[in-house]
Amino acid sequence: xxxxxxxxxxxxLVVGSGLIGTSVALAAGAAGWQVWIDDIDADRLxxxxxxxxxxxxxxxxxxxxxxxxxxxxxxxxxxTAGLIQSGLASTVTHVCSIQTPPRCYLETIAVPxxxxxxxxxxxxxxxxxxxxxxxxxxxxxxxxVCPAADTDQDSLAVVERLAADCGGLVTRMPEAEHxxxxxxxxxxxxxxxxxxxxxxxxxxxxxxxLAGSGLRDTSRLADSDPTLWTEIVEGNRSxxxxxxxxxxxPLVELLDALEAGSEGAAGQVRALLEAGRAGRSLxxxxxxxxxxxxxxxxxxVPDSPGKLARLxxxxxxxxxxxxxxxxxxxxxxxxxxxxxxxxxxxxxTLQHALDGHGWTVTSSPAPAP
Amino acid sequence: xxxxxxxxxxxxLVVGSGLIGTSVALAAGAAGWQVWIDDIDADRLxxxxxxxxxxxxxxxxxxxxxxxxxxxxxxxxxxTAGLIQSGLASTVTHVCSIQTPPRCYLETIAVPxxxxxxxxxxxxxxxxxxxxxxxxxxxxxxxxVCPAADTDQDSLAVVERLAADCGGLVTRMPEAEHxxxxxxxxxxxxxxxxxxxxxxxxxxxxxxxLAGSGLRDTSRLADSDPTLWTEIVEGNRSxxxxxxxxxxxPLVELLDALEAGSEGAAGQVRALLEAGRAGRSLxxxxxxxxxxxxxxxxxxVPDSPGKLARLxxxxxxxxxxxxxxxxxxxxxxxxxxxxxxxxxxxxxTLQHALDGHGWTVTSSPAPAP
Numbered sequence: 001x002x003x004x005x006x007x008x009x010x011x012x013l014v015v016g017s018g019l020i021g022t023s024v025a026l027a028a029g030a031a032g033w034q035v036w037i038d039d040i041d042a043d044r045l046x047x048x049x050x051x052x053x054x055x056x057x058x059x060x061x062x063x064x065x066x067x068x069x070x071x072x073x074x075x076x077x078x079x080t081a082g083l084i085q086s087g088l089a090s091t092v093t094h095v096c097s098i099q100t101p102p103r104c105y106l107e108t109i110a111v112p113x114x115x116x117x118x119x120x121x122x123x124x125x126x127x128x129x130x131x132x133x134x135x136x137x138x139x140x141x142x143x144x145v146c147p148a149a150d151t152d153q154d155s156l157a158v159v160e161r162l163a164a165d166c167g168g169l170v171t172r173m174p175e176a177e178h179x180x181x182x183x184x185x186x187x188x189x190x191x192x193x194x195x196x197x198x199x200x201x202x203x204x205x206x207x208x209x210l211a212g213s214g215l216r217d218t219s220r221l222a223d224s225d226p227t228l229w230t231e232i233v234e235g236n237r238s239x240x241x242x243x244x245x246x247x248x249x250p251l252v253e254l255l256d257a258l259e260a261g262s263e264g265a266a267g268q269v270r271a272l273l274e275a276g277r278a279g280r281s282l283x284x285x286x287x288x289x290x291x292x293x294x295x296x297x298x299x300x301v302p303d304s305p306g307k308l309a310r311l312x313x314x315x316x317x318x319x320x321x322x323x324x325x326x327x328x329x330x331x332x333x334x335x336x337x338x339x340x341x342x343x344x345x346x347x348x349t350l351q352h353a354l355d356g357h358g359w360t361v362t363s364s365p366a367p368a369p
Numbered sequence: 370x371x372x373x374x375x376x377x378x379x380x381x382l383v384v385g386s387g388l389i390g391t392s393v394a395l396a397a398g399a400a401g402w403q404v405w406i407d408d409i410d411a412d413r414l415x416x417x418x419x420x421x422x423x424x425x426x427x428x429x430x431x432x433x434x435x436x437x438x439x440x441x442x443x444x445x446x447x448x449t450a451g452l453i454q455s456g457l458a459s460t461v462t463h464v465c466s467i468q469t470p471p472r473c474y475l476e477t478i479a480v481p482x483x484x485x486x487x488x489x490x491x492x493x494x495x496x497x498x499x500x501x502x503x504x505x506x507x508x509x510x511x512x513x514v515c516p517a518a519d520t521d522q523d524s525l526a527v528v529e530r531l532a533a534d535c536g537g538l539v540t541r542m543p544e545a546e547h548x549x550x551x552x553x554x555x556x557x558x559x560x561x562x563x564x565x566x567x568x569x570x571x572x573x574x575x576x577x578x579l580a581g582s583g584l585r586d587t588s589r590l591a592d593s594d595p596t597l598w599t600e601i602v603e604g605n606r607s608x609x610x611x612x613x614x615x616x617x618x619p620l621v622e623l624l625d626a627l628e629a630g631s632e633g634a635a636g637q638v639r640a641l642l643e644a645g646r647a648g649r650s651l652x653x654x655x656x657x658x659x660x661x662x663x664x665x666x667x668x669x670v671p672d673s674p675g676k677l678a679r680l681x682x683x684x685x686x687x688x689x690x691x692x693x694x695x696x697x698x699x700x701x702x703x704x705x706x707x708x709x710x711x712x713x714x715x716x717x718t719l720q721h722a723l724d725g726h727g728w729t730v731t732s733s734p735a736p737a738p
Contacts, residue, residue: 230639
């Protein structure tokens with residue numbers, strides 16, 4: 001079975017048993033694919049097969065319909081080339097965060113690319129390794145596929161089938177466009193978050209504890225893996241540089257104005273803040289629509305087992321859907337504020353219901369857009 | 370009643386009925402203070418008194434024990450000076466995000482400062498106005514008070530009593546130290562988040578929708594009020610400049626290396642990421658301790674009323690406390706992933722309990738610190 005008919009029952013080889021590879025194997029297996037998995041690291045491979053990510057690959061096997069390379073960016077091109085040359089897979093794809101370098105590698109060593117195309121599931125977190133893998137990692141997430149002009153249509157179909165069977169939302173995009181976009185949406189935010197968190201070193205823990213939740217959110221990405229990110233930035237140098245310049249230029253100009261005591265600094269701060277609000281309005285809210293402004297109901301919740309559950313049960317009793325929830329623990333104390341986001345027209349109903357159940361509640365109407 | 374005896378029954382005047390001033394009035398009133406509130410904006414003042422933030426101030430009244438100036442940074446010094454000169458309050462404080470400029474103003478016009486000191490509750494969000502106010506806004510939050518060498522001890526006591534009665538966690542700090550610290554913990558993160566979000570303008574909504582949750586977190590602060598932040602940055606120019614330089618220098622060096630195609634760029638990316646992880650480890654986790662690494666249990670939750678409540682009720686049934694919760698909506702689809710953070714030793718119990726209740730569950734052990 002190859003090409004458009006691929007799917008449940010088809011044969012899949014996943015090369016690389018990290019977080020992404022193992023999750024692809026788990027998800028495809030759950031969707032009915034026959035899955036083999038391979039890794040040069042025998043220990044990691046054993047973890048992957050133990051959590052159910054398919055059978056360990058033996059090179060003597062019959063060819064598979066699709067091979068997925070889930071290796072670090074720095075060796076994705078090489079591993080992909082080896083698979084194409086081996087003839088062990090009808091189609092070869094990868095799931096690398098950068099798309100241009102693997103194809104450049106294939107073209108440089110003149111490997112045929114008609115039955116190859118890259119892809120990129122937008123998933124994964126500040127974690128790694130097969131023990132963090134999940135069959136649901138890609139569920140309802142974007143999965144970008146990057147066909148080229150010479151890509152075989154059957155190969156495109158089998159890769160898109162895998163992505164869909166893993167629960168992903170398939171979007172096609174040329175490789176260069178992918179790399180430029182991800183530099184802006186992912187690679188530069190990573191660098192900025194790391195620089196911001198890095199600037200805290202040297203402060204006392206007690207002083208840093210005075211930070212509000214804003215700093216925690218803004219720096220969360222800084223927990224990411226340095227090795228992986230070094231390879232991603234290295235592999236996407238020019239696009240990252242262009243995107244980084246777009247973020248740094250206004251900040252450097254502002255810094256110059258602040259240091260010079262320039263009269264224009266205030267105007268620059270305001271312009272920066274206004275641009276930020278305009279950019280945020282593009283960031284989709286729930287369900288990919290333009291951001292909805294929810295009304296927020298804030299509740300004081302003691303830190304003891306079951307309290308969050310009771311809160312949400314009380315909220316559910318009035319029929320208002322909780323669209324989002326944030327738990328904000330205060331430094332030093334066993335009490336947290338929980339913020340429940342609801343549609344603006346459900347705010348009063350929820351507030352009254354929670355009041356009636358004895359919760360300490362405050363709320364805010366939806367802010368103006 | 371003045372000085373150390375201040376507290377419930379004492380007389381408080383709040384000048385300014387925005388988010389912070391109205392919240393101070395509500396919190397102090399709930400703690401038993403007699404509260405008056407004033408504002409040059411009659412409409413805003415009416416909202417504040419309507420939500421229960423005390424009585425509207427009449428200048429003919431007897432003096433109060435404490436006046437709190439909750440005005441925009443640009444006029445805090447002037448309003449504070451007027452109150453001190455009027456003799457209407459035994460002690461005057463403010464709740465401004467910057468501490469040095471108001472005192473400079475008082476010293477410049479030679480107003481006596483013995484019964485004045487600034488303070489700063491670390492609270493407030495990407496919202497403003499009295500309709501967002503809450504008596505719980507300061508609960509379990511840091512509230513920095515900034516006495517100077519000449520500060521009267523009774524004045525210090527009454528300000529700290531107000532902060533404690535509002536639920537705040539009182540920390541003393543010299544003004545200059547406050548302004549330098551907040552530049553790093555708050556003002557520069559704001560500018561960086563705004564610059565990052567601002568760099569998205571020009572992208573199509575559909576392209577921005579491909580962003581992962583990392584960009585949403587990193588840019589959330591960019592929703593903040595441009596006018597307020599322009600005044601904060603203006604008022605804290607030199608500290609903001611120094612802190613901004615600390616964040617920008619490594620990024621500018623990296624940008625130069627990337628644009629020059631320098632061999633050293635990879636090492637710079639790695640150093641930036643490593644520094645970011647070190648900085649993040651300083652950011653207190655729950656209860657102000659050094660960050661705890663929770664184990665995360667991820668659950669697929671359909672988007673319908675009551676589902677979150679049922680999930681947390683099922684979680685509570687096994688006695689494991691949910692320490693934190695994140696709801697991650699996927700673009701385009703009515704299903705979300707909910708991540709529950711629990712102590713590592715509670716992970717398996719929770720996972721089995723949720724499995725048993727029919728939830729689609731995946732989990733990860735705590736990552737290495």
